[in-house]
Amino acid sequence: AQSVTQPDIHITVSEGASLELRCNYSYGATPYLFWYVQSPGQGLQLLLKYFSGDTLVQGIKGFEAEFKRSQSSFNLRKPSVHWSDAAEYFCAVGARRISNFGNEKLTFGTGTRLTIIP
Amino acid sequence: NAGVMQNPRHLVRRRGQEARLRCSPMKGHSHVYWYRQLPEEGLKFMVYLQKENIIDESGMPKERFSAEFPKEGPSILRIQQVVRGDSAAYFCASSPPGTIVNEQFFGPGTRLTVL
Numbered sequence: 001a002q003s004v005t006q007p008d009i010h011i012t013v014s015e016g017a018s019l020e021l022r023c024n025y026s027y028g029a030t031p032y033l034f035w036y037v038q039s040p041g042q043g044l045q046l047l048l049k050y051f052s053g054d055t056l057v058q059g060i061k062g063f064e065a066e067f068k069r070s071q072s073s074f075n076l077r078k079p080s081v082h083w084s085d086a087a088e089y090f091c092a093v094g095a096r097r098i099s100n101f102g103n104e105k106l107t108f109g110t111g112t113r114l115t116i117i118p
Numbered sequence: 119n120a121g122v123m124q125n126p127r128h129l130v131r132r133r134g135q136e137a138r139l140r141c142s143p144m145k146g147h148s149h150v151y152w153y154r155q156l157p158e159e160g161l162k163f164m165v166y167l168q169k170e171n172i173i174d175e176s177g178m179p180k181e182r183f184s185a186e187f188p189k190e191g192p193s194i195l196r197i198q199q200v201v202r203g204d205s206a207a208y209f210c211a212s213s214p215p216g217t218i219v220n221e222q223f224f225g226p227g228t229r230l231t232v233l
Binding site for chain 1: 163209223
């Protein structure tokens with residue numbers, strides 16, 4: 001069964017500083033990987049996804065993530081954070097279903113809460 | 119194209135009552151997923167449905183919980199005889215039909231409070 005670990009429960013960075021949120025996954029084959037962001041009281045918005053190909057993935061709002069198979073990691077990065085980036089960030093892994101249906105549930109990490117200080 | 123819609127956004131029930139949560143997927147999406155988020159935790163998969171079919175219910179509690187996605191109308195997550203431990207945010211997601219993993223589009227969630 002797949003699993004996701006986000007080792008940092010809470011991270012605080014200064015506005016304008018760089019950011020890296022860690023994500024490690026466990027899965028027996030090539031995973032499908034996602035980063036979602038959740039603002040307080042809101043649903044989840046997809047930041048970026050990795051299915052195959054280039055291991056450096058660009059997303060919305062200036063975020064990027066790099067898939068490293070050897071480290072089973074998919075860390076999220078942003079070169080310069082803005083106060084509006086304060087939110088909860090979730091890494092998720094999905095599996096390809098061996099059937100006609102194709103789609104599969106997502107397994108989420110426990111999230112990293114990002115606080116931005118002036 | 120409207121996003122995934124969930125209602126109600128907030129639901130308060132007393133112990134022993136029933137809770138019914140509704141989810142309307144995005145237009146053209148035939149796959150619906152329900153997730154539960156307990157306070158200070160990530161989302162946990164509950165059930166995956168297509169029209170009139172339950173595909174994967176491995177995350178559903180064995181008792182009191184049921185889900186459906188009828189041919190017409192929204193998907194419904196039903197919780198019978200609610201208990202305080204059912205208090206959580208329940209998120210619905212949808213994705214279009216296909217043979218590869220598609221991204222899932224999430225609704226705003228229903229926050230259930232059991233008194």
